[in-house]
């Protein structure tokens with residue numbers, strides 16, 4: 001792509017390599033099955049996808065959770081993690097080992113047949129729920145995620161509140177904001193996180209009597225369906241240039257890829273979920289790619305010296321930065 005070459009390679013922008021710190025977070029992507037098919041989904045998940053964890057990989061992941069006390073957080077994602085194989089066994093292994101458990105939930109799954117027990121199950125296991133609600137206005141959410149998704153999300157949030165979520169200090173409910181996908185070169189970064197959180201809290205309390213803990217703003221990285229959308233609109237290169245023009249070096253220290261391993265449904269290891277979707281595996285200093293089986297064999301999680309990066313990393317380092325836990329600085 002012609003303008004792509006105008007970008008400074010991300011690596012050259014950094015004053016020092018992105019070294020890996022001690023691993024503390026295990027993010028497991030259980031598969032691509034999802035009851036929704038959102039326009040911005042970087043996983044390209046949907047109801048027709050069939051890829052999901054196998055029993056063999058699940059068993060190895062459980063062994064990993066039991067073996068390494070250094071893992072503090074188990075972060076379950078997908079797809080809708082709840083409908084992919086291994087969800088409850090992994091969650092229960094994490095609970096048995098006193099890990100903090102995060103589930104990235106689309107909320108609407110609780111209304112699908114067979115999943116109505118989830119809110120109570122989450123409360124019983126003191127799961128931290130991080131739920132996508134890309135806007136507090138119905139039309140914007142339904143446009144991005146499908147008709148009726150906003151109303152289901154509101155009902156789900158009210159249900160979680162009734163169980164104590166957003167109020168009990170052990171039942172944390174966080175929301176995620178994504179900007180709308182751009183349709184012209186008038187790009188913008190996510191609004192300032194704490195101001196937007198205040199607006200979300202006021203609106204949701206006033207209109208729906210909903211409370212929650214934190215709002216995370218996440219930049220749309222040009223990966224998966226977002227990349228396809230940008231390419232269709234011929235905005236891919238200019239969007240990357242926009243992100244590069246907002247590069248903020250102080251975000252590098254806090255990037256989520258520094259202390260996490262991201263595992264796919266096949267048991268392959270990546271530095272983050274975006275690299276996973278772009279098939280850019282994590283590598284040891286010898287250039288060897290890793291799997292869960294190799295981590296167990298080596299009896300170590302700390303085999304990676306440097307994070308693998310690509311042009312889309314400008315999305316995580318633009319402005320206040322972006323990660324699965326929101327702004328970075």
Ligand code: SF4
Pocket residue numbers: 034035036037038040041042043044045046078079080106132145
């Ligand atoms: S963004 Fe989340 S809820 Fe939407 S299709 Fe992707 S995985 Fe499913």
Ligand code: SF4
Pocket residue numbers: 255256257258271272273274275307308309310312313314316317
């Ligand atoms: S996409 Fe973001 S989290 Fe992933 S390697 Fe790049 S900077 Fe790190």
